[in-house]
Amino acid sequence: MSQHQSYDLVILGGGAAAFAAITEASSRGLTTALVNTRLPLGGTCVNVGCVPSKHLLAVAETASEPAHNPFDGVEYSDNEPSIDWAAALDEKDRLVEQLRHENYVAVADHFETDIYEGYGRLVDDTTIEVVEGTDEGVRITGKKVLVATGSSPQAAPIDGLADIDSETSETILERRELPESIVIIGGGYIALEWGQILHRVGVDTTILQRSDRVLSRMEGQLGREIQQCFRDEGIEVITGTDFDHVRSVHADDDGTPRRTKIIVETTVDGDARQFAAEELFVATGVKPNTGNIGLDTVGIETNDRGAVIVDEHFQTANPDVYAAGDVIGEPELETVAAKEGNHAVKNAFGNDGKTIDYNAVPAVVFTSPEVASVGTTELEYMDKYGTCTCRTVQMSDVPKAKAVKDTRGLLQVVKHHETDEIVGVHMVGPRAADMIPEATLAVKFGITIDDIIDTIHPFPTFSEAFKHACQAFRRDTSTMSCCVE
Secondary structure: EEEEEEEEEEEEOOHHHHHHHHHHHHOOOOOOOEEEOOOOOOOHHHHHHHHHHHHHHHHHHOOOOOOOOHOOOOOOOOOOOOOOOOHHHHHHHHHHHHHHHHHHHHHHHHHOOOOOOOOEEEEOOEEEEEEEEOOOOEOOOOOOOOOOOOOEOOOOOOOOOHHOOOOOOOOHHHOOOOOOOOEEEOOOHHHHHHHHHHHHHOEEEEOOOOOOOOOOOOOOHHHHHHHHHHHHHHOOOEEEEEEEEEEEEEEEEOOEEEEEEEEEEEEEEEEEEEEEEEEEEEEEOOEEEOOOOOOHHHHHHEEEOOOOOOOOOOEOOOOOOOOOHHOOOOOOOHHHHHHHHHHHHHHHHOOOOOOHHHHHHEEEEOOOOOOEEEEOOOHHHHHOOOOOOEEEEEEHHOOHHHHHOOOOOOEEEEEOOOOOEEEEEEEEEEOOOOOOOHHHHHHHHHEEHHHHOOOOOOOOOOHHHHHHHOOOOOOOOOHHHHHHH
């Protein structure tokens, strides 16, 4: 391979945004190349994000089923499952390898995209140089460039934290043996998903959150509801926590060799408290991967979080350079990154003017029960209009939830106070992730509550909760039979 190659599109990064971009570029007959580093081809989602965590959530749920059996007609002779964490990771690795090959390596080959492995840096308006790695020294130039370098876990600025060895959602996947206890700092989806995984495979788990509830950026009822579900399951969740200091200490344990413990010193409701565990897991967000990739060299600006600044068409201050995915900031979701990558290519080469309505992007937390949300929250609507018309139904009132004896959760609908259009739907409950697409369509296309009421839903399903919440605007649902329309 020569030291300088030219293409129509060159991409810095190898995740969802990059692969959506090369797919769209191929349909336009464009030549493409990408420079990939840090994670293997496929980026966060397939390697250390969605695929591994959802696989391990299923492993953990299966392990917990005997202890949470709600049916009188089913008995287990032994409620204690045998967990082989290393075997679970081996199975996860096989799945990741399979999907990485099928969905990324083979796709790149199909679209005849040249892959350069190594750390890439912009050195000219549309030229990327591989400055270290397998293809060090190679330069590739495109008519247009897409920056899609993703994000990495970021630790909060807590005194002493930098001096402690701690786990993240990436490093925990390398642990072949798990600790007996762990403290998780953070209250977002990563903290909750991993908190439940670890608890259900036998790790004594404590979650510490700075704000007054977990999932603080979602509708308030959701965080409070999932907190209670976690506490009912035996996971300690402490909110309203001010972090003072983190340190490690050595402790004797009944004559056994001295071992290290992590101490998290906090203030909770004005009282000093300490939380101790064998390990610390930091889940306090992510940072865009924008360091030392030559953005200043080509006139690309970043915000105070380090995210690349783009316009609504994903174009940077350099008109020939676009950016997409986690590197441009929230929402850091695989599906959003892919849509941004697709639209960036359409705008760069077709001047299509493609944008994204981020208000109609659903968010899901794959805990048990699941959490899902789309659109405007009650508080946001109140702030904007000074009023809010909302209805909430409890899953305990939904026939399917009663039938399967899983009545955890709720569903709230926020509608426009004049047009009756649905502007937000927020839920906690079984199958919430599968229910949110209907709500997303409602928000995206301005469907009214009467449109949902007039739509026949299969019975019995959890999705009836959405219809019941809409019906609650028109009738007293407490006196409604199962199938009243």
